[in-house]
Amino acid sequence: MQMAPNPRRVRIFLAEKGLDVELVEINLMEGENLGEDFLKINPRGTIPTLELDDGTYLDETVAICRYLEELHPQPNLLGTDALSKGQTEACQRHVEFDGLQPLLENFRNTFPAFSERGVPGLPAEYKAIPELAERGQRRYQLFMKNLNDRLADHKFIAGDTFSIADITALCTIDFAKVMEIELAEDLTHARRWYDDVSSRESASS
Numbered sequence: 001m002q003m004a005p006n007p008r009r010v011r012i013f014l015a016e017k018g019l020d021v022e023l024v025e026i027n028l029m030e031g032e033n034l035g036e037d038f039l040k041i042n043p044r045g046t047i048p049t050l051e052l053d054d055g056t057y058l059d060e061t062v063a064i065c066r067y068l069e070e071l072h073p074q075p076n077l078l079g080t081d082a083l084s085k086g087q088t089e090a091c092q093r094h095v096e097f098d099g100l101q102p103l104l105e106n107f108r109n110t111f112p113a114f115s116e117r118g119v120p121g122l123p124a125e126y127k128a129i130p131e132l133a134e135r136g137q138r139r140y141q142l143f144m145k146n147l148n149d150r151l152a153d154h155k156f157i158a159g160d161t162f163s164i165a166d167i168t169a170l171c172t173i174d175f176a177k178v179m180e181i182e183l184a185e186d187l188t189h190a191r192r193w194y195d196d197v198s199s200r201e202s203a204s205s
C-alpha cells in the first residue's frame with residue numbers, strides 16, 4: 001500500500017465504488033511529479049491526477065471524487081440529499097483542514113528529503129519551517145481529540161453511513177502512523193471507528 005494520503009483517498013474511493021481504473025505510480029521522493037513529463041499532465045505538480053478517455057485531466061482529490069460520484073452514485077459517499085451533502089462536505093473539510101493539513105505541515109517541515117520542498121508541487125523552492133512542524137503537531141493532536149468526541153455518538157464521521165470524510169480521516173491517521181504518531185490509547189471512540197473502517201476491503205488500497 002502506497003501511503004501518500006491524497007492519492008490513497010482516491011484509490012479507496014474507487015475501491016468503495018468497485019471501479020477499476022488504471023493506476024500510474026509517480027515517484028514523489030525522486031521528484032517525478034516535478035519533471036517535464038508529469039508537468040505536462042498537471043502543471044501544479046501534484047497527485048492525484050485523473051486522466052479521462054478523451055485526454056482531459058482532472059486534479060484535486062475531492063474534485064476527482066465528485067466527478068466519480070456523479071457518474072457512479074452508488075454506493076453513495078458524498079451525501080444523498082441537500083442536508084446530508086452539506087453535512088458530509090462540512091465533515092470532509094473539517095478532517096482535511098483540521099487534521100490532514102496540520103499533519104502534513106508537520107511532515108513537510110521535518111522530513112529531511114523535503115527540507116527545500118516545504119510545499120507540495122510547484123514552486124518547489126520553499127524551505128522547511130520548524131515552527132510550522134510544531135504547530136502542525138499540536139493542531140493534529142487537537143483534531144484527534146475532537147474526532148474522538150464526535151465519534152462518541154456517531155457511527156461514522158458524517159453520520160450513519162461511511163463517507164468521504166471517513167476516507168480522509170483513515171488516510172490521515174494511517175499516514176500519521178508512518179510518521180510514528182500512533183492513535184492514542186485513550187481515544188476509545190476513535191479506536192472503535194478506526195478498527196471498523198480499517199477492516200473494510202477498500203482500506204487495503
Ligand SMILES: N[C@@H](CCC(=O)N[C@@H](CS)C(=O)NCC(=O)O)C(=O)O
Binds near residue numbers: 119
Ligand atoms: N489539495 C490537493 C493536494 C495534493 C497533494 O498535496 N498531493 C501530494 C501527495 S499526498 C503531492 O502531490 N505532493 C507533491 C510533492 O511532494 O511535491 C489534493 O487534494 O489533491
